[in-house]
Amino acid sequence: MLNHLIRFVLAFFISSITVSSIAVAQTSLVSVPSDLPKWTKDVGARNVPKAARTFVVDADGDGVTNSTKAIQKAINDCAKAGGGLVTFKPGSYVTGALFLKSNVNLRIDKDVTLLGSQDDANYPLLPTRVAGIEMKWPAALINVNDQKNVKISGEGTIDGHGEKRWERYWSLRVKYELRGLRWASDYDAQRVRLMVVWKSSDVTVENLSLKRSGFWTVQVVYSDHVTVDGIRISENGGPSTDGVDIDSSSNILVQNCDIDNNDDDICLKAGRDCDGLRVNRPTEYVVIRNNITRRGGGIVSFGSETSGGIRHVVAYKNTGIMTKEGIRFKSAKTRGGFVEDVLIRDTKMDGVPLPFTFTLNWNPSYSYATIPKDEKNIPPHWIVMNTPVTPPEKGFCQFRNIRIENVQIVRAKRVFTATGLPEKPIINVSFLNVAGQGDEAGSIDYARDWTMRNVRLQTKDGNPIQVLHSENVETPEVIRLPFVRNAPVKPRSSACAVPHLCDNPASPR
Numbered sequence: 078m079l080n081h082l083i084r085f086v087l088a089f090f091i092s093s094i095t096v097s098s099i100a101v102a103q104t105s106l107v108s109v110p111s112d113l114p115k116w117t118k119d120v121g122a123r124n125v126p127k128a129a130r131t132f133v134v135d136a137d138g139d140g141v142t143n144s145t146k147a148i149q150k151a152i153n154d155c156a157k158a159g160g161g162l163v164t165f166k167p168g169s170y171v172t173g174a175l176f177l178k179s180n181v182n183l184r185i186d187k188d189v190t191l192l193g194s195q196d197d198a199n200y201p202l203l204p205t206r207v208a209g210i211e212m213k214w215p216a217a218l219i220n221v222n223d224q225k226n227v228k229i230s231g232e233g234t235i236d237g238h239g240e241k242r243w244e245r246y247w248s249l250r251v252k253y254e255l256r257g258l259r260w261a262s263d264y265d266a267q268r269v270r271l272m273v274v275w276k277s278s279d280v281t282v283e284n285l286s287l288k289r290s291g292f293w294t295v296q297v298v299y300s301d302h303v304t305v306d307g308i309r310i311s312e313n314g315g316p317s318t319d320g321v322d323i324d325s326s327s328n329i330l331v332q333n334c335d336i337d338n339n340d341d342d343i344c345l346k347a348g349r350d351c352d353g354l355r356v357n358r359p360t361e362y363v364v365i366r367n368n369i370t371r372r373g374g375g376i377v378s379f380g381s382e383t384s385g386g387i388r389h390v391v392a393y394k395n396t397g398i399m400t401k402e403g404i405r406f407k408s409a410k411t412r413g414g415f416v417e418d419v420l421i422r423d424t425k426m427d428g429v430p431l432p433f434t435f436t437l438n439w440n441p442s443y444s445y446a447t448i449p450k451d452e453k454n455i456p457p458h459w460i461v462m463n464t465p466v467t468p469p470e471k472g473f474c475q476f477r478n479i480r481i482e483n484v485q486i487v488r489a490k491r492v493f494t495a496t497g498l499p500e501k502p503i504i505n506v507s508f509l510n511v512a513g514q515g516d517e518a519g520s521i522d523y524a525r526d527w528t529m530r531n532v533r534l535q536t537k538d539g540n541p542i543q544v545l546h547s548e549n550v551e552t553p554e555v556i557r558l559p560f561v562r563n564a565p566v567k568p569r570s571s572a573c574a575v576p577h578l579c580d581n582p583a584s585p586r
Contacts, residue, residue, distance in 0.1 A: 110393070110422075117391055120364045121304040121330030122281045124226050126182040130161030138168015140192060145173040145199060155181050160226070165189045165233075173199020174216035179224045185233030185285060193218045193237040193269065193291070200269050206298050206324060208263055209349025209382035211356070212458040217273040217296075221280055230283040235271060242268035242291030243315030260446040263317060264458055268292035274300045281306070288312040294338065298324040299358065305331045313338035320373060322346055325358040325385050334368045342370035342400060345390065346382040350411045351464040353384025354471070359414075360385070365392040375405035376429070377421065381439045383414040383474045393422040403432035404481060408474035409444035410437065410498065411466050415475040421482070428488040432513065433481070435495040435503050437474055473501040482509040489515030492534055492553075493542055497523030502547065508532050511553070518542040518555045529553050 132155045136147035148170065151163045160180025167188035173196065177183055185191060194200075200215035203222075207214050218237055221227050246266040253262045271290035274280050274297045284307040287294050294310050296319075297303050303326065310320050320336035323329050324346040336342040347353065347360045370376045376397040379387050397403050403426045406416055426432050438444075446462040448455060466472040476497070486492065492513045497503040502525045511532040518534050520543040521527065532553035534542075539557025544550050 113391055113393075113420075114389070116362050116389065117364050120302070120328045120362055122228075122279045122302050124279045125228050125281055126160050126162075126180045126226055128162040128182060130155065130158055132158075132161065132163050134163065134165045134170070136170060138166060138170045138189070140169035140171065140190075142171060143173070143194060143196075143199070144170040145175070145194065148172055148175055152176070152178055152181055152183065172218070174201065175219055176216075177219065177221045177224060177227050177229065180226050182228040182230060183219075185229070185231040185235065187232040189231070189233040191218070191233075191235045193235075193239070193271075193289075195238060195241055205273065205275060206348075209346060209353050209384065210264065210458055210461060211352060212264070212461070215267055215269050217270040219272040221272075221274045221277045223275070224277045224280075226279045227277065228281040228283065229272070229285065230281065232284055232286070234286040234288065236288050237269065237271045237290040239268070239289045239291035239313075239315050239318070242266070246316050256452075257447070257449050258452075259442045260444070260462070261459060263443075264462075265456075268317075270294070270296055272296070273298065274303055276300060278302050280304070283307055285309070286311070289315070290318050291315070292317055293319040293322050295320070296322045296324055297326045297329060298322075300326045300329075302328045303330070305329075305334065307333040308335075310334070310336045310338055315339060319344055320370070323360050323363055324382070325356065325360055327360070327362050329360075329363045331363075331365045332367050335371075336368065336373060337371035338373045340374045341378040341405070342373035342376055342397075343368065344375070344378040344380075345387045346380065347385035347387050347414060349382045349384055350413075350462065350472070351466050352461050353382060354413050354466065356385060358385045360387045361389045363390045365390070365395065367394045368396070370395070370397045370400045373400050375402040375434075376400050376424070376426070378402070378405040378407065379416045379419070380407040380474070381409055381412060381444065383408045383412045383416060386414045387416045388418045390419045391422075392420070393424075395423075396425040397427070397429045399428040400426075401430060402434050403429045403486075404434075405431075406435045406476050406479075406503075407439040408437050408476075409439050409441075409472075410469075411445065411472040412474050413466060413472050415477065417475070417478045419479045421480070421484075423482075424484045426484070426486045426489065429486070430490040431494055432484070432486050432489050432515075433493050433495070433519075435476060435497070437476070437496065437498045437501060437503075470500060473498060475501055476503045477505050479506045480509070481507070481511070484508075484511045484513070486511070486513035486515065489513060491515065491517050491519040492536075493519035493521060495519075495521045495524060499523060499546070503527075508553070513553075518553065520545065521550055522546055524548075524550050527551055
């Protein structure tokens with residue numbers, strides 16, 4: 078028995094070293110399992126601009142002078158010439174909103190930094206979608222609007238310099254909460270996003286360092302065939318500084334990214350409430366692979382904006398290190414829509430408190446809008462957000478047909494946290510080859526037809542998972558081994574729970 082436990086401890090030690098090596102260096106060579114759906118081969122940008130011509134930005138990169146006009150001129154000149162490459166001399170360039178054009182590659186090299194202007198006038202109000210609602214909002218720092226064949230690349234930095242916007246939000250939210258307007262805070266603060274891809278095709282975002290976004294960092298909305306590859310997101314300590322948001326878009330590839338932020342790391346969205354149901358555009362055909370998430374709300378999150386539906390999603394070989402939640406499904410009773418046909422595979426979680434979460438009544442103070450009777454001068458988006466979904470049952474989202482396989486979890490708090498609705502249980506969820514270690518197994522409430530095969534949990538209390546108001550829900554094996562609390566649990570099968578870590582544990586992925 079002692080030798081058996083020693084092997085567990087050694088396995089954990091080796092896998093911990095593997096996680097550290099992943100954190101230092103990632104490879105862009107991702108092995109693609111042969112049993113994935115055929116559509117996974119068709120995601121991402123199909124074309125990239127040819128570097129037939131090079132245009133160098135004529136501006137001083139002194140970190141002080143506003144270079145917006147000079148950078149935009151180089152982009153426009155490149156596009157007019159038929160496309161090509163836009164580059165910079167070494168330096169730091171202050172800039173407001175920039176608008177990329179078709180067939181242009183904006184290359185920000187290692188010794189170049191774009192600094193977001195602090196002047197709000199440099200970000201014109203434009204029609205867009207923010208947090209599931211179509212409305213006018215300040216342009217992002219980098220915008221790809223209604224374009225094709227665009228690339229933003231290089232090993233340089235785009236720094237949103239977002240502290241001013243973070244402070245604006247917190248100040249507004251304190252005032253709004255006193256007025257019963259918590260739900261409107263995120264919309265009314267109008268913080269500048271770092272990068273938005275809007276109604277565009279064949280766009281590549283590659284190998285950049287992104288930091289201090291005023292709001293979401295990279296948002297891909299109403300677009301198709303977009304690749305986000307090898308970006309590094311850091312210093313995003315402000316509120317709602319999501320990493321990558323995929324919003325009512327299709328054929329998207331997110332890979333080799335290292336994300337450290339203050340909200341959802343990689344998130345799939347599809348509109349909110351009445352407005353999202355009106356648009357009725359799904360997020361679909363998405364591959365998320367070989368990414369590392371650190372701080373943030375979820376390694377891979379679904380929702381809470383689910384109105385148009387989220388489907389055909391494959392996520393594999395992703396690692397969460399101290400991320401608040403792991404695989405996260407969230408919606409609310411006015412969202413509607415669905416999340417279905419999801420495959421999560423080969424996932425490593427270290428120090429993730431809540432590895433698996435499902436909720437259909439997420440964050441009520443934010444999710445449900447009510448305009449106080451004494452409010453005057455009501456903006457149009459408040460009216461949109463207060464338009465009821467009728468009949469009410471149309472607002473219930475359906476989580477269904479979800480597969481989660483080959484997962485290794487250490488240092489969790491509560492492994493399962495799942496709560497459906499009496500009207501909409503969470504149905505047909507399967508877990509295969511999960512080895513988890515944490516304080517408690519957790520609970521499942523309002524669910525139906527869940528399977529758990531070779532799912533073993535080692536917990537501090539040793540109590541079984543609590544299942545309430547559910548039908549045909551299998552439960553994991555739970556054992557109590559507090560004296561080896563930091564050792565992973567070996568699956569009942571001789572096969573490793575996470576093949577990409579265990580086949581050759583001394584090698585990075």
